[in-house]
Amino acid sequence: MTMTVMAARHVTGRGRVLRVAVVGDKQVGKTSLVTRYSHDVFSPHYTYTQGGDLENVVVTINDKNVHVTIVDAAGHRYVRSLIKTLYRDVQGILVVYDVTRRATFDSVQEWIRQIELVNTSSPVIFVVGNKQDLTSHRCVPEEEAQFHSERHSVPYYETSARSGHNVTETFSALLRQAWQHTTPSYVALDTIRLTTRIHEQEKDNSCCSIT
Template sequence: MSSDPYEEECDYLFKAVLIGDAAVGKSNLLSRFAGDDFRLDSKPTIGVEFAYRNVKIGDKLIKAQIWDTAGQERFRAITSSYYRGALGALLVYDITRRATFDSIKRWLREIREFGKSDMVVVLVGNKSDLGRSREVSEEEGRNLAEIEDLFFMETSALQNFHVEEAFLHMVTRIYEITMQKNLEAKEIESTVPTLPAGKEMININIDQVTATKQSTCCLN
């Protein structure tokens, strides 16, 4: 087996996206989670980039594929297509810029338009290390998350505060939903009647049979 952790055979591959306005710290959050890296001179994301991180949940190995989408308006049309297949999202705002918090509901509308109905969304108030410049209180973030039925956490990519926890909560919740769906599918499968080998089940549409009888009677 390869020593490269990214080459390990995984049990599940989960795609998730990082979304939010430009310069809220999405790229550095991903750098912290994927490689414990932080760059003060981080450049704006152009289009979309992604990184992997393997996560162990119980005896299962999950490969989390996290897409870092551009927050600039001119890239919105491009990034909307990247919701396809995404099972989770970290929705990020900057606690020192209220405008980025005010944009959250717009981003949520986009998630609900393009994303899966059961997508796991974690609301993240980033840059908690800049508390003196805070424009959005932690209570405001928590209240919005409660109203919108989201998980909430404040983070600092610079100090590596709660970054791991935010991503792991999302991945773990995706895993739980996936397991529940698998269980429900097995339960449905177990209720389907089985026939002896060589036998075939033929479904008859009762409405069609009735209609045929009626039309035949009318010919007499």
């Protein structure tokens, strides 16, 4: 499978716009997930997100260019009221917790409740258990998280930003569903600066082509 994610080279044409957000408690790995997806890199050093960061990528869905803005929202409680405006109008949201810290899992329902209060566009919501690679430190069994997600009809994924496990698959599934549930809007891609990375994997020829 070939995956192309573009994020600071000059690209022309027009593309549809999607806006998604990554939310959750502090230090669950939100920024690491975004960086792994958009640049295929991982840093073990914790970087404090102040308010929120924006990452722009361009992907191809059903042979169409899609400009995706990813909102990386801070998880500190004292700034949550300030960052609500960042994810108010998004079409998709990943609610991330750390499988090695139960308190972050217990916060998931509060994050979903806040999303439902401030977002009027009924975004697609996924719950994501990150740091799946830290098996010896796991506090939340996958079966328990899966059970709670199914009870609330929310898709559940487990990822590892460190190893890259399931990161592309999770974002791709979110973007696919967001694409299906939104009204098209478009932007001129020549206004976006992009860089390109290509992953070579087995099987398909269209990793960045999400079908």
